[in-house]
Amino acid sequence: MVAGIVQEPLINKGVKSRRDTAIAEDTVGTTQLDTVPEPKYWHLKTVLSEALDSEFSVGEILPNERDLAARFGVARATLRQALEQLELEGRLQRRRGVGTTVAPPRMGVAVGSEQHTWPGAVGDAWQLADCALAVPPSAVAKALETEPDEQVHIVRRSRVTHGQPVAAELLYIPAASVPDLSGIDAPSGAARARGVLRELQRLGLESQDRSVELGSARADDAKELDRLPGAPVLVVTTRFVAEGGTAAVSVATYRADTCRLTFGDAGGVEIHHDPERRAS
């Protein structure tokens, strides 16, 4: 669409001008009848998105919010609304006290292959944290078919990819699924977690089903994922079926900003999803 002509930068990085390319000028001549006036933050998001494509590279830091807002002639809250959307789409990364940087493309994270495996099988991507005995949330208890006040083993694991934490998981395992824990000395910690998973793997896994939904990070997950509480996450719930019943339930919380969950036979689908260009 844009011809090969020299373009004014959408954002003057170094120098501070009164305002850079006022929004009112719109992007080129939109020729659109003002039937439905788009919100400012939406325009802004589009302009910023294009600027990110053409004028910034991954990891580069943007001007701060106050500057950007002034340059575009909008209130900071309005600018922030645009930045929030871009962050939600994985285009930006913001860190308090540091600044806003251009995010790398989302990484593909494999979530379960066709062949069914128990958690903790060789070569899986998870790192054991610890293990405790506690009453699960009622929704999980129902799936496990345990009494609402019955304690189960809860194994915490975390997943790191490319040196970055991407997911935190809670694995709920009823005592009935791991009947013989006599060989395990450790009362808690990674050693015990390892032991519990080893016992679990003795069962024959019949099937597993999974669901994915949007959620927001609880305080503890947020901390582990190096995000603020409330950050958007993809919650992957897996039910492991063995011997006719639910042997375990896993609730894994993935960073929605940096992760693209991949399923299926081969590796990841290599389509980097650019929201502004999805249509034909």
Next chain:
Amino acid sequence: MVAGIVQEPLINKGVKSRRDTAIAEDTVGTTQLDTVPEPKYWHLKTVLSEALDSEFSVGEILPNERDLAARFGVARATLRQALEQLELEGRLQRRRGVGTTVAPPRMGVAVGSEQHTWPGAVGDAWQLADCALAVPPSAVAKALETEPDEQVHIVRRSRVTHGQPVAAELLYIPAASVPDLSGIDAPSGAARARGVLRELQRLGLESQDRSVELGSARADDAKELDRLPGAPVLVVTTRFVAEGGTAAVSVATYRADTCRLTFGDAGGVEIHHDPERRAS
């Protein structure tokens, strides 16, 4: 946790009090040292979430934002931050000009069974809309292994569950995948879409892989999904492999607020995910 004692309502629905149960009083005696003062909107979200559980039923409408803000003694923007989170988590539904209502639990939406099938196979959940010939976005072109400026068939479909639109899809099919379209008269529309899919189904499907990521609704998708532009969506990208190459790519946009995507052997996992009670 809450004993069987009579509780003050967290929200007085009918009557307007100066403010209902000030936030400062916190939820019961939290006994927590004020080491890390939680943001107001986070407290608010918790309180509202509990109120939704105990005092409201699905479909019930909440007091309007100005009232609620006044009752809790916060600015409307702060209240809205809490409501936004609850909407993101699928607990609330807000409609401009109407009000805020309590959302039903997210519906499980099956996204592909273990056995691979072409889109348009008998009994799939999609409804054909139309078909056009156009140049796909570059990311899709790369996955299809077509030239960047090569036109492909683009079939639009939509998915309705329980009378509600849940997803909009764009199916990209290179001309090479459907070599013989001679039997199809219609130049466009649902009839042509049907014909193109029928041709596609003649190929042997070898495998398919899928990815899921968070996105925000484009204007046209938003309209079809009955949401505002920018609404959070789960973008499911599927690559269909046949005869050693990519025969088609599907980009499906699901409403993140109302849908829980389910995968796997059996039906849906029946864990309704309540974010506030995920931990033990």
Next chain:
DNA sequence: GAGTGGTCTAGACCACCGC
């Protein structure tokens, strides 16, 4: 301490829905 993003306020006006 200086600079960043995160939270919060108290207003205002607009777009939309139903009556």
Next chain:
DNA sequence: CGGTGGTCTAGACCACTCC
């Protein structure tokens, strides 16, 4: 038309990070 949520403003202060 009145009432709803959606957008926007111009401030303020706070929490955090880095120097």
